[in-house]
Amino acid sequence: EAGVVQSPRYKIIEKKQPVAFWCNPISGHNTLYWYRQNLGQGPELLIRYENEEAVDDSQLPKDRFSAERLKGVDSTLKIQPAELGDSAVYLCASSSPTLAGGDTDTQYFGPGTRLTVL
């Protein structure tokens, strides 16, 4: 079974430039997450999708960040314009309710996109 796919793996841009990240979740996973991980820190949630609907975007800096998940499969996260402080690893994860039917949604992470803003 293929895992979560992300691209690009690395991106270097100058501040004020736009950038976009793409994610393809595990087949059949209806929940998709975007996290940001700063160096030496744990991942922090930016946005969570249930199918096409963004159900938790409270931590997404909406002045410069946007995301979409058309057709409830692939997702794109965009930053415009990028700032120096946006340098981080952007992780996409997906999940599906466990076979036991519990509330525990085990999240599987993609390889991430390492963004450097100069």
Next chain:
Amino acid sequence: QKEVEQNSGPLSVPEGAIASLNCTYSDRGSQSFFWYRQYSGKSPELIMFIYSNGDKEDGRFTAQLNKASQYVSLLIRDSQPSDSATYLCAVNRGSTLGRLYFGRGTQLTVWP
């Protein structure tokens, strides 16, 4: 107070020893708990999850949960150099199912 706190580390143990990683969380209503392993430059990889008080064993790994003390731990028996990584504790709060709150991780080094 942070949502999830982990012992600061780094933790260094010899090969074959038991490594003990600890995590506390602030929300008493938290329902499920995860341990992820993250190698340098890689993404987090799920090791175990636990949601009932007590111990849960999987091979060399044992997760322990004490909800009364708001404490979760991971024991790694017979530690191997390949276990050297950062271990992230993550908590799924009951009020926001789906969102994981991560600690900053504990770096473990197993030396031969």
